[in-house]
Amino acid sequence: MKTQIEYAREHIITPAMQDVAGQEGCRPEAVRDKVLAGRLVIPIGSRRRQRLVGIGQGLRTKVNASIGTSSDIADVDLEIAKAKMAESEGADTLMELSTGGDLDLVRRSVIEVTRLPVGTVPLYQAFAEAARRYRNPNKLDSEYLFEVIERQLQDGVSFMAIHCGINRFSIERLRKQGFRYGGLVSKGGTFMVSWMEYTNRENPLYEQFDRVCALLKRYDAVLSLGNGIRAGAIHDSHDRAQVAEMVINCELAELGREMGCQTMVEGPGHVPLDEIAGNIMLEKAMSGGSPYYVLGPLPADSGAGYDHLTAAIGAANSARYGADLICYITPAEHLALPGIDDVREGVRATRLAARIGDIAKYPQRRDAEKRVAMARRDGAWDEHLKSLLFPDAAAAIRASRMPGDEKTCTMCGDFCAMKRGMTLFAGDLSSAKQRHPDEAAQRAADDRLPER
Known part of the structure; x- marks a missing residue:
């Protein structure tokens, strides 16, 4: 199948582009042209009927809800209930991030009960299964990574956070700067760094980036360039390791786009309020305007128990300065696996933050207020x-x-x-x-x- 970018290169307005234009009240030609330029993505995938969502320049800021099991709590019915709650509360996309239990069963069960575009982090499954099989996740066969990516795409996953931007250079920055105040906080990123140190090899997702893009192109899924070395404390914000990965991810976003793969960039984690605008400016400038999927961001480290509010403050500022998709944070962040009520509160706080940001970003859209x-x-x-x-x-x-x-x-x-x-x-x-x-x-x- 052709991707949305490849259709746009042929000046074709696809049904997906028409749908997004109708939702957003803009011209289909404008959607097509922004897809072509890589400033707008439409997570599709090819194996399921789902709601279409546009993410990018000139569109309403979207909200993602993340769910998933852990090694301590692996309840499929709970994750199904959380998925339903996220959709009923108005989330635009859903990430299924399980690391415990039967990972294929959880993912397929969640996909079955929601019409939202579903995203995953394939590294989670690959390392979780390697840990079970070998009692050491560092013994993961790199070829298995690509098998997991394709298996998840076949199940109907519409976008994937794939940690392609971690390489030997970015790890060296961590060492030379004396590591960090807040450590490493990305599960997938940390396990990939561990694998690279254990095997003394380069990240296969970075080395074989063209193979990653080819897989996602086959299903017209969006490649979300994962933020595996994001800051987990405001005192680490924009340190050399984070910026090194950001530069690489922005470059890869452009390369993937040239290959015809829809791409967006992830970031930034914990960032003080005064650095949010600069962070988004850097991402847009270095990536050629690729959609920016922000995780939080959290502008303080001391709000645990109310981190959905901490993140909402950061999210409102992010939306105002140009972020395109915001991952919610729940009250359970940093403390426990979220429950159903946590999902509801996280979605609501983030939707409100996105609305506040959009009121500032699009003054012409204030009539509802x-x-x-x-x-x-x-x-x-x-x-x-x-x-x-x-x-x-x-x-x-x-x-x-x-x-x-x-x-x-x-x-x-x-x-x-x-x-x-x-x-x-x-x-x-x-x-x-x-x-x-x-x-x-x-x-x-x-x-x-x-x-x-």
């Missing part, structure tokens, strides 16, 4: 609640503490500033500042469609 504000001003509570990002949560809070005057709320009661303000200035409202309930309700509903 204006309609919320006018409904609140007018005490039009039904309309106001329907226009919110999380109407169920807001309605439950209001219902639990209803006021005597239903036009107000129990925060202010008789001292409602909104109600008094309208009695003073209702006659002065310009036509632009007047609420049109029927139109507002319809447009609010339309606004929510792309979010799902």
Whole structure:
């Protein structure tokens, strides 16, 4: 099969491009041209029916939810429930990152119950199975890596985080800088570094990058260049090892694109707030505008238990400065395997962060916020609640503490500033500042469609 890039080279607008253009309210030609330039990707794969999602320049910032078993908790039904929760809460993509139990069974079960594009990290399965087979993951046969990649693609995986950017040069940077304050935090990245040190060999995913691209091209899946040496502490942000891998990944993104493989770049992990804009600028400049899939980022290390909020602050800034896909963080981050409630809270916090970033990134798309504000001003509570990002949560809070005057709320009661303000200035409202309930309700509903 041809990839979206190869179709774009022939000036063909594919059904997938048409679909993305319809979701985003833009011209199909613009989607095609950005796919051609490598500034927009559409995770597809070839083995399952799934929802189509565009990730890249000019589009709504997307949200990824990650699930998966561990060596301590390997419950297939739990992962199925988490996948369903992520989809129902409006995640755009899903990563299945299991390392415990029957890994093929978990992945296939999750793919079966969701229509979201599903991504994986093939290194997890390869090293987990090598550890079981040889009692030493460093004895992994490098050929098995490629077998796992193809097996997962055959199951219907739409995008893959593959750690191609780790090489002998980047490992040497870790040594020469005296390692790190926060160590290595990428599971796949750390196991690959360990394998390279044990075998004294180069990373086969880097050495045989053309083979990686050929496999993903066969299924028109997106290659997400994994961030295996990302910073796990803000004091390690943009150290030489992280930057070395970032340079390599950006270069590989361009090479993969030239081969006709859809590519995006991952980063950056833990980054102080003042460095986020610069990090995204570097990725865009060095990769030729490849979509940027950000992990977090977390701008503080001390928020465990509330790291979904820590990450939401970083995510809002990332979206504002040009990130394209944001991986959620749950309240369980750094503490435990996420549960179903953690997934819900992680998706909600990250969707809100992405919305905040998009409000700044696309000022022309602020009408939904204006309609919320006018409904609140007018005490039009039904309309106001329907226009919110999380109407169920807001309605439950209001219902639990209803006021005597239903036009107000129990925060202010008789001292409602909104109600008094309208009695003073209702006659002065310009036509632009007047609420049109029927139109507002319809447009609010339309606004929510792309979010799902």
